[in-house]
Amino acid sequence: MSNLYDEANGLEKALRESTEYKELVALYEQVNADESAKNMFDNFRDIQLKLQQKQMAGQEITQEEVDHAQKSVALVQQHETIARLMEAEQRMSMIIAELNKIIMKPLEELYGAVE
Amino acid sequence: MSNLYDEANGLEKALRESTEYKELVALYEQVNADESAKNMFDNFRDIQLKLQQKQMAGQEITQEEVDHAQKSVALVQQHETIARLMEAEQRMSMIIAELNKIIMKPLEELYGAVE
Ligand SMILES: [Ca+2]
Ligand SMILES: [Ca+2]
Numbered sequence: 001m002s003n004l005y006d007e008a009n010g011l012e013k014a015l016r017e018s019t020e021y022k023e024l025v026a027l028y029e030q031v032n033a034d035e036s037a038k039n040m041f042d043n044f045r046d047i048q049l050k051l052q053q054k055q056m057a058g059q060e061i062t063q064e065e066v067d068h069a070q071k072s073v074a075l076v077q078q079h080e081t082i083a084r085l086m087e088a089e090q091r092m093s094m095i096i097a098e099l100n101k102i103i104m105k106p107l108e109e110l111y112g113a114v115e
Numbered sequence: 116m117s118n119l120y121d122e123a124n125g126l127e128k129a130l131r132e133s134t135e136y137k138e139l140v141a142l143y144e145q146v147n148a149d150e151s152a153k154n155m156f157d158n159f160r161d162i163q164l165k166l167q168q169k170q171m172a173g174q175e176i177t178q179e180e181v182d183h184a185q186k187s188v189a190l191v192q193q194h195e196t197i198a199r200l201m202e203a204e205q206r207m208s209m210i211i212a213e214l215n216k217i218i219m220k221p222l223e224e225l226y227g228a229v230e
Contacts, residue, residue, distance in 0.1 A: 003129045004129045004133055004210065005217070006129075007122070007128075008126055008213075008214045009217060010122045011119070011125070011217075011218050012218050014118045014119045014121075015119060015218065015221050017118075018119055024225065028225060056171075058173030058174075096219075096222075098120075098123075099123045099218070102120070102126075102127050103123055103126050103130065103214070104211075105127055105131075106127065106130050107211075110140060110143060
């Protein structure tokens with residue numbers, strides 16, 4: 001068991017020291033330091049979150065809500081720093097997914113596909 | 116990046132070689148080798164999965180379905196090997212959750228709470 005936690009801590013450290021994580025932190029701080037960028041990004045996140053929650057609750061999403069969400073995506077994508085932050089977040093999500101895939105191999109082998 | 120994958124592979128190996136994983140595999144094979152135990156366990160899993168899917172789809176779960184699920188839990192818990200397998204699965208779930216918590220620390224620090 002202790003070896004498991006040592007290994008997990010090693011991976012945590014490697015993630016923290018990765019270029020991709022450092023870039024993500026730098027961009028996140030840059031957006032947060034700029035009040036108008038921060039507001040734009042927070043608003044975008046709110047809209048996304050509310051849509052996700054409705055979807056998960058099985059509630060219907062109106063065309064108006066879809067349009068509103070698409071407009072907020074288009075808006076943040078025009079902001080250079082936010083666009084770069086979102087790209088960095090996407091790269092980080094992909095890394096996390098790949099790491100999880102590696103770590104979960106023993107369980108996937110056992111169960112076929114892990115839910 | 117290569118360091119990240121080295122570390123993930125190290126963790127994967129530690130998980131595969133852990134007592135908890137080996138115990139889980141042994142119990143899983145023991146249940147699968149016994150046809151009546153396997154049928155009982157598969158049936159239990161089916162019932163659980165269907166309830167989960169209904170819950171996630173926001174569909175109502177009837178009292179009859181709850182009773183049926185509880186009976187199938189009581190049934191598998193009376194089977195010594197299946198009960199031990201389920202305990203081993205629970206321990207593995209807790210380990211995975213702890214490992215995830217460790218690995219996700221850098222992102223949790225960045226975002227406050229990671230969704
Ligand atoms: Ca290591
Ligand atoms: Ca770009």
